[in-house]
Structure formats: structure tokens, C-alpha cells
Amino acid sequence: MMSALFNQARTMLYLLSYAVLLLAAQSVSAAAGDSYSSKNGRFRVSYQSQLNPVVINQIHAWQLHVTDADGRPVTGADIAVKGGMPAHNHGLATSPAIEPGDNGDYLLQGLRFHMMGYWELNLTINDDGVRDEVVIPLTL
């Protein structure tokens, strides 16, 4: 009897913490079109998803726009993409790739998110030796 009660209480706590986490995650997720500053402030990145809203289990592309700290477009930079769910310690279901365009635009192809919850996309940008990382948070 006590163990069942204990279990139920624990389940409640679990659900409660889950809800808190969910709310916390939602508050940091931002709408597409917002821009994100890199860790050391060298770049800013905004994106427009081909899927709006972004949903799970569908492969799609994002249009990225990269500028420097002063808002000037950064064209021709090397951008490496990684991503995953920090809470689940796993990466992306696909291996997306960047196709450079003009005027600070880049096409990020091959994104598919296979789980609901909080994701992070990590872009490592290298523009003529200036290197910085941008984290784009996303809650599905």
C-alpha cells in the first residue's frame, strides 16, 4: 500500500517536473525569423523553415541568413551543422548539409526531427578564420 502511494506521489512529481521542464523549454524556443547571436558575438543567424510550423518526422530545409555583429551579410563562410536533444543525449536523425548562396544566405538541407521535445541546432561558422558557434533552440 505504502509503496503504491509512494509511487503515485513520485509519478506526480515526475509529471510536475516534466511540465516545468516543458514550460521552461517553451520559453526559450523562439519563432522562426528571430535571430540568434553566436557565443562570442561574432555572428548573428536567422532562419526561415520550409515547414511552418516545424513538425516531427518530415525532412525539410531551412533558409539561413548570417550577418556579422554589425548586421553586414556574411557570404561564403564554412558552416558545420550538428544538433540533437541535450536531455536525451542523442543527435539528429539525419546528416544535414549547407549549400552556400548569395548575400549571407545559406540553404540548410536534410533536417528531420524524430522526437518531440527540446532540440538544439549547433552551427559552427568559420569566416576567413573568424570562428564562432550559434545555438538555435527549438521545441517541437
Next chain:
Amino acid sequence: MNVNSRLPRILKIFGISVIALVLILLVLAYRPPGAWREDELSLIRSLWLETLSPLPASPSNQVAADPAAARLGQALFFDKRLSANGEISCAFCHRPELRFTDGLDKARALGSSRRNTPSIVGLGWSPWLYWDGRRDSLWSQSLSPLEDPAEQGSNRMFIVRQVLADPEYARQYQAIFAELPDFSDTSRFPLNAGPGLDPEWDAAWQAMRIEDQYMVNTVFANIGKVIEAYERLMVPSPSRFDAYAEAVLSGNADLGREIFSNDEIKGLRLFMGKGRCMECHNGPLFTNFEFHNTGILSYPGDLPDRGRIDGLRQVRANPFNCLGQYSDASAGQCQELTYARDGVELIGALKTPSLRNLADTAPYMHKGQVRTLAEAIDHYNRAPFAMIGHNEAENKLRLLPFEKRQLEAFLLTLDSSIAADPRWLEPPAKK
């Protein structure tokens, strides 16, 4: 009064207050089953069949949505002549009455296969076919059993001749593809030829001219493409769960309680929460069609299954893949194949199956190692170490016995018939 008699009284008061506090907390925390929070309702919505996206296009197959192709595909799906012994059709293992599975642990046709026969219901949404995703379309998948010695055991030269030798099939083929290749010259097109394990058939194939091989492969691929057009019709109809979802999402909790028992409601809550099932079994088809190592043990006497790590290598090398010369897609339409991921996590990883129609599709897992739903749930409760690779579901769920029963009760509410007209579920009527 001495100290000795007072001490137990203090303990008693303390004990009563603790119990009272726990009771108050429980009453405050208690939600009757079926009183869903907003975030839970949005999870329920995400599983509801009504929210399923339209059937995705199959860009590598230009006849995927052609009803004439589906009719020819249906006939071929049930045609036993497309096998080495004239007795085995696709439907031999993919039995419509068992939601296109065979009820066996591992498939048995001409020989014994390595894996469990998957259902084809809902596979039009799956970017990958087979447990290890070694094919990237239903049409390229459907070609493999025809030549697999353990399945239909034939060869592509035999198959294309067999199909085009049937006047009715030839007429339909010509109407669909606007051409009718002629394989009557046996000096160019031997009776049996095809790459593979049979040394005679393989030698005959290697001796053929490249352009003749191309001609045969084109018809062979087209046979797969009409079978895909047929298989894409197999979509699930709404289950009791979907009726429940519709009720609670329209705010009708009372109707919900008429559709679902208390156990089923609690099972749904476990499915979305403590059971962590939705980490992989998500979306209206209850699968992310992705590859995961969940520590399912090897079948007795078998080596552990290497899974996706081999499947990825095979799909990239397959001449009938989305990027190959028999595909109707442009390179830009082959997103899944182009951006498929590598990595050690693919070792021992196998594709998440749908959970719709579990009652008819036992036994479960890639080799049918798990005979019952209770065993399957118990597996995730125990979370054993993987024999190879790493078990992603390594945290024991710690479901109590009654919770396991509730989860199972919920899973059984996902059964439903196939949404296709019943005449698609049997061989076409002879004209």
C-alpha cells in the same frame, strides 16, 4: 508519567501528521483519469489519425498514384507465378487478413528468412523499408523478395518475361508505361538470368549486353513501381483510440469515458508519460520510422543483428535506389538518401514499427523474439544491455504490474481495419 510512556505518544502524533500530510498532498495532486492537461491534449492530438499528413509523394516512382498501376500491382501482389516454384506470391507472407503479416517469428517461404515479416499498412509514409532500411522506396523493396532464394527465389529475367507473357498484364503494362519491350529473342534474353547467388543465372546475366540488362532492369523496376502503387493504398482506418481522441479534443470527456475504460485512459497516460513510448512511437502512425537500438536480444542461435549500420551501406549501393538510373526522381528529390546519417549509434539499430494493429501482428520485433505485448512492455521495463551497440532505452521504466496491464490495454485500442475497399485485400476478380 515517565519519559518512556511519553516518547511513543510523540512518535504517534508525528506519524499521524506525516500520514495526514501525505493524504492531503495526494488529494491535491489527484486528477481523475481523463481530465487531461493542455500539454497532454496536444500530445493526444499529435497521435490522432485525423492529424496524419497526406500520403507523401514517391518522387522516384512516377506511377505511384496511378489507379491503373495499382490494379496491375494488386494482380502481381497475389500472383504465385512470380516465384521459382510457382506457389509463392507477395501475399504468401504479407497476408491481408493479418494486416499483411504472417503470424510467424521469422518469415518462411522457399526458405527461412532472417527477419520478421513487417506489415505494409501505412508504409507509404516511411522513408525507409525493411527493419534495417536497406531500401528507400516500396518499389525497390518489392523487387528483393522476387530474387531472394529464401523468398520467391526467382530471377529478374524470368519475372519480366512471366509478366509480359500474360496478355492481360502486357495490355495493362503498355497502357501504363506506353511501351512493350520484346524479350522473345532468347539469344539476347535467356530464360533465366539475374545477378545473385545462383551461379548459372548470374553467369547468364553477366553475359548479357549492358543495354539489354538495362531493358530488363527497367521492366523489373516498373513491376516494383506498380506494386508500390498498390501497397500505398494500405492505410489504417480510425481506431477506438482515434474516437477517444476526437471526443476529448472536442471537450467531451463524458463521451471519452464511454469509449475508453479507466485502464485504457490510464494506459494512455502512461504511454505519453512514464512509459516514454512517444520518444519513438510518435505521430499518428505511432512511429518515427527511425532506427534505434533498444537492446532486443538476439534470436536463439543467431548472431546479434547489425541492423541499420549494414542497411545504410546496402541502400546506398542499391541500383534501384532513389538516386539510381531506374528512379524517376531528380537528385534534389532524394533528400532522405542524400542526407542519411552514419555513426556508431546505427549498430544494432532497427526501424521503429507502427503500433497500430498489434492484435493481428504478433509476434513482435525484428526476429519475432517477443511473442506477446506483455513481454514487449516487460522488455522496456527491464532495459537489458544491448549485445552489440548501445541500448538507447537503457533506463528501466519501473512500471508496476498494474501499470503494465494498463499500458497493454491502451495499446490494444489502436487496432482498426485497413481503410482500403475490401476488394483490394484479395486477388482481383478474373476477367
